[in-house]
Amino acid sequence: MPLGPTRLAIYSLWRREVVRFLRDRTRVMSSLGQPIIFWVLLGAALRNASVTVGDTDMSATTYGEFFFAGTLTMIILFTSIFATITVIEDRMQGFLQGVLVSPVPRSAIALGKIGGGATLALGQALVFMCLAPLAGVPLTLNSFVLAFAVLVMLSLALTGLGFSIAWLMDSTAGYHGIMMVLLLPMWLLSGSMFPVQGAHAILRVVMQLNPMTYALAALRQALYGVESTQVQGLPSPVLAWGVTAGFMLAMFALGAFVVRRRTVRDAT
Amino acid sequence: MGSTAEVAVAARDVSFRYGDNVACDAVSFEVARGTVHAFLGPNGSGKSTLFKILSTAYPLQSGEVTIFGLDLARDVRLVRPTLGVVFQSPALDVKLSVRENLVHGGHLYGMSGATLEARIDETLHQAGLADRGKDRVADLSGGLRRRTELAKGLLPKPRLLLLDEPSTGLDPGARIDLWRFLRSLDQLTVLCTTHLMDEAEDADRVTILRDGRVVADGTPPDLVREIGGLVLELTCADPQALGPRVAERFGVTPQVVDRALRIERDGAHELVAPLMEFLGDEVGRVSLSHPSLEDVYIRKTGHRFWVGDPEN
Numbered sequence: 282m283p284l285g286p287t288r289l290a291i292y293s294l295w296r297r298e299v300v301r302f303l304r305d306r307t308r309v310m311s312s313l314g315q316p317i318i319f320w321v322l323l324g325a326a327l328r329n330a331s332v333t334v335g336d337t338d339m340s341a342t343t344y345g346e347f348f349f350a351g352t353l354t355m356i357i358l359f360t361s362i363f364a365t366i367t368v369i370e371d372r373m374q375g376f377l378q379g380v381l382v383s384p385v386p387r388s389a390i391a392l393g394k395i396g397g398g399a400t401l402a403l404g405q406a407l408v409f410m411c412l413a414p415l416a417g418v419p420l421t422l423n424s425f426v427l428a429f430a431v432l433v434m435l436s437l438a439l440t441g442l443g444f445s446i447a448w449l450m451d452s453t454a455g456y457h458g459i460m461m462v463l464l465l466p467m468w469l470l471s472g473s474m475f476p477v478q479g480a481h482a483i484l485r486v487v488m489q490l491n492p493m494t495y496a497l498a499a500l501r502q503a504l505y506g507v508e509s510t511q512v513q514g515l516p517s518p519v520l521a522w523g524v525t526a527g528f529m530l531a532m533f534a535l536g537a538f539v540v541r542r543r544t545v546r547d548a549t
Numbered sequence: 550m551g552s553t554a555e556v557a558v559a560a561r562d563v564s565f566r567y568g569d570n571v572a573c574d575a576v577s578f579e580v581a582r583g584t585v586h587a588f589l590g591p592n593g594s595g596k597s598t599l600f601k602i603l604s605t606a607y608p609l610q611s612g613e614v615t616i617f618g619l620d621l622a623r624d625v626r627l628v629r630p631t632l633g634v635v636f637q638s639p640a641l642d643v644k645l646s647v648r649e650n651l652v653h654g655g656h657l658y659g660m661s662g663a664t665l666e667a668r669i670d671e672t673l674h675q676a677g678l679a680d681r682g683k684d685r686v687a688d689l690s691g692g693l694r695r696r697t698e699l700a701k702g703l704l705p706k707p708r709l710l711l712l713d714e715p716s717t718g719l720d721p722g723a724r725i726d727l728w729r730f731l732r733s734l735d736q737l738t739v740l741c742t743t744h745l746m747d748e749a750e751d752a753d754r755v756t757i758l759r760d761g762r763v764v765a766d767g768t769p770p771d772l773v774r775e776i777g778g779l780v781l782e783l784t785c786a787d788p789q790a791l792g793p794r795v796a797e798r799f800g801v802t803p804q805v806v807d808r809a810l811r812i813e814r815d816g817a818h819e820l821v822a823p824l825m826e827f828l829g830d831e832v833g834r835v836s837l838s839h840p841s842l843e844d845v846y847i848r849k850t851g852h853r854f855w856v857g858d859p860e861n
Contacts, residue, residue, distance in 0.1 A: 286659035293656035301644050379640035379701070382604045383657035384629040 290385040294393025295400065298364060302401050312360055313405055317412070320345065320352040323474075324416075342511065349416040350500045351473025353428075354493065356409055357402045357435050358468050362460055364398030365443030369453050391444060391536040398440035399433070406432050418504055427503035431522075434529040435496045439464075441532030448539045471497045478514045495524035556615075557582045557709055557738040558603065563612035565598050565761075572598040574761040575612070580754070585731065585739040587752035589842065591854050595761035596742040597637065600713045603740065604634045617708060630658065633707030635698050637714040637742075641686045647673070647697050648682035651704055658705035668704060675730070676700040691718035699727070703734070710734075712741035716748055724748070746842050746854070757846055764849040769842060776840040776848060778815035783824065784808060784834040791831060798827060806847055813840065813848065 284292060302308060324345030371377040380390055410428070413420040443464075450456045470484065471493035477485055488494050499521035505511040507518050515521065558580040565573040573595045580586040588596040601607040603614065605625050614621035616628050641650050648669060655665040673679050676696045686694060695718055702710060710731070716724045728751060731739055741752070749755045750769045757765040757772075765772055785791055788805045795803050795810060799820060803810040812820065818837055825832065838844075846854050 284661070289656050289659060289661055293653050297642065297645070297653055300649070301642070304644055374643070375636060375638040375640045376642050377640075378606055378636055378638075379634065379654070380657060382606050382629065382632070382634050383654075384626065384659070385657050 286384070287386055287389045290383075290389045291393040291396065294380070294390065295397040298367070298394065298397025299400060301367070302364070308363070312356075312363065312401075313408060316352050316356045316359070316405075316409060319355065320348060320409075320412075320416075323348055343417065346417045348474065349413065349418050350497060350504060351468075351471075353406050353409060353432065353500065354435060354471065354473055354497055355468055356406045357432060358439055358464060360402035360405050361398055361436065361439035361443045362456075362464060364401050365394065365440055365447045366453055366456055368394060368444060368447035369450055369456060387540040388537045391441075391540045395437060395440045395444050395533065395536055398443065399436035402436040402440065403432055406436070413504075420504070424504050424506070428500055431496060431499045431503050431525060434525045435493075435500075438492070438496070438525070438529040438532045441529070441536045445532070445535045445539045448536075467491055467493050470494070472515075473497055476514070492524055492528040495521045496528065499525050555582055556580070557584075558586075558614070558616050558740065560603075560614045561612055563599065563602065563609070563614060565595075565602060565607065565610050572761050573602070576758070576761070576763055577612075578756045578763065578766055580738060580740055582738050583736060584753040585741070585751075587749040587755045588740070588742045588758060589744070589746070589749040589755050589846075590742075590758035591744055593760070594758040596758050597713060598761075599758075600711060600742050604632065604636075604711050604713075605629055606634075630705070631708045633702035633705065633710040635702040635710070635712045635715065637717055639694060639698060641694060641697060641701070643687040644685065646683050646685055647678060647689070647700075650686060650697065651701055654701040654704050660705060668706075672700045672704050675703070677726075677730075692720065692723040695719055695723070695727075699730075707737070709738045709740060712739065714743060715741050716743065716745060744854075749842055755842065757842070757849065759846070759850050759852075765845055772842060772845045773840045776813050776844055778813060778840075779817040780838050780840050780844050781812040781814075781817040781820060781824075782806075782836045782838075783810045783812075783828070783832050784836075785810065785828070785832050787831075791828065795824070795828075799824070804848070804851065806851065806853060811847065813844070 324343065327344040368377070371380075381387075407429075410420070410425070446459050447456055450459070470488045470491050472488065473493075477488045477494060480488060495516055498515040499518065501511060501515060502518050502521060516524075556579050558578075560579075561577045563573055563576045564571065576595070576599060578586075588599060590596045598607065602609055603616070603621070605621070605628060609622045617631055619628050619631075621628055642653070645653070651669045651672065652665065655661065655669065660668060669682075670679075673682055676699055678693070678696055678700060681689070681693060681697075686697060689697065695715070699712075699715075702712075715727060719727060728748075731737070741748075743749050752769065754768050755766070755772065756763055783791070783795075785808065788808060788810045792803050792805055792810055795801065795812075801812050801814060801820070803812050805811075821835060821837060825835065843854055846852075
């Protein structure tokens with residue numbers, strides 16, 4: 282059945298993101314290689330470090346295993362950032378102006394771009410998931426499906442956030458700045474590299490306000506099950522999944538909101 | 550101009566500001582259906598802003614515009630499918646092939662499947678790109694990229710084709726080809742901006758802009774006819790001082806333009822020898838020509854086309 286005009290446009294914009302990515306061999310290699318290198322190096326360097334969560338003895342958990350979920354969210358974050366940075370390039374190179382004067386609704390532009398970026402992020406996260414047995418993470422069909430669902434929500438949320446920031450920026454350098462002061466700390470302070478419970482009181486407050494903390498909690502709960510000692514001290518599953526879903530919807534809405542208005546920047 | 554049925558675009562008192570800078574100031578014009586209408590002006594004249602308003606890239610700040618009877622401010626969703634837009638800066642994805650760019654462009658206008666494929670074949674053929682479909686845009690020359698842009702603009706069979714400086718990056722031969730091609734398209738209304746006099750002279754109607762205002766509007770022959778006779782130009786060191794002397798001696802009304810005196814009149818050629826005798830060494834160069842659109846511009850503004858108009 283042929284798609285309606287709006288869905289056709291969303292599909293076309295989504296497809297373009299994927300095709301462009303797959304054609305850029307350097308981008309494919311680096312975006313896959315970088316988190317793997319990061320995970321292997323940190324896992325090796327900190328292999329004797331003990332992970333303590335509250336009073337629970339986690340000495341059986343290697344840092345590589347602890348950092349596995351964090352690496353998954355890092356992949357999602359970085360891919361989302363680099364996928365949405367293309368919004369700025371599209372604007373600078375003139376491609377966007379042709380899209381903006383076409384009959385496509387503006388929300389479709391946001392959906393196509395966010396969907397495309399999220400697909401790339403998710404694709405790479407799935408490749409990395411194949412390394413779960415190496416990390417000692419017990420992957421079952423059930424845990425895989427649940428983890429996949431969390432990653433879908435997080436991909437859409439972070440791509441939506443990246444898209445909204447990129448839409449308002451005039452330069453990729455500016456976007457990199459935002460990445461360093463906002464997006465990277467968001468990831469660092471989500472329990473990806475160190476548990477929330479062990480952090481300084483002030484940091485703990487920041488981490489509890491960070492929506493990524495809840496996505497990471499939902500991801501750990503999906504991978505290990507809610508009864509596991511690995512997820513002790515984390516927000517409850519309802520809260521973790523609820524905040525993650527809310528984060529996704531809010532970022533989607535933000536993306537649709539920022540593209541709404543026509544301004545003189547649209548044709549520069 | 551005539552009834553709504555004959556008018557493709559009607560604009561009344563269109564103004565646009567960037568902060569405190571006025572880019573368009575109460576611009577009014579009409580474009581007849583099936584004609585080629587050129588907006589001629591130097592950089593900074595407001596023609597590109599006008600183009601962006603008509604293409605729906607910029608919102609209409611004040612004034613009224615109708616395109617095929619549709620209100621640009623109110624019915625923008627209905628206006629967009631009627632337009633084919635070719636921007637001055639490239640709007641192609643250089644990482645995709647020519648055909649992929651057209652497929653994407655077609656999707657944005659609701660075209661898909663076999664209909665789209667057939668239309669792409671037809672458009673590529675029309676634009677002389679039939680054997681270039683698989684080429685990546687990044688590998689194309691400037692002229693071929695421009696043709697691809699044009700093919701993308703024409704793909705959804707627009708009723709109004711908007712071209713911003715269509716000859717940018719084209720050599721003279723490619724420019725002639727482009728206009729021959731545009732002229733061959735029946736029923737199409739073409740509105741283009743240009744800073745090239747000869748391009749504007751080939752249009753059915755020209756609106757000349759300066760500093761955001763319309764200074765002249767009409768068919769090129771009518772505009773030129775307003776001047777009448779010939780244009781005589783004397784380049785000299787001090788045209789301000791020479792002007793009154795020449796006026797008194799020859800009974801003409803010379804116009805000072807930069808470092809030259811301009812005289813427009815019938816039989817201006819008869820003045821050449823007497824003027825040279827009268828002024829002797831005070832004149833550096835004498836030129837005599839039939840009037841052109843540039844002369845229309847000079848007469849209306851007192852400036853040469855390029856002088857005094859900053860790059861934007």
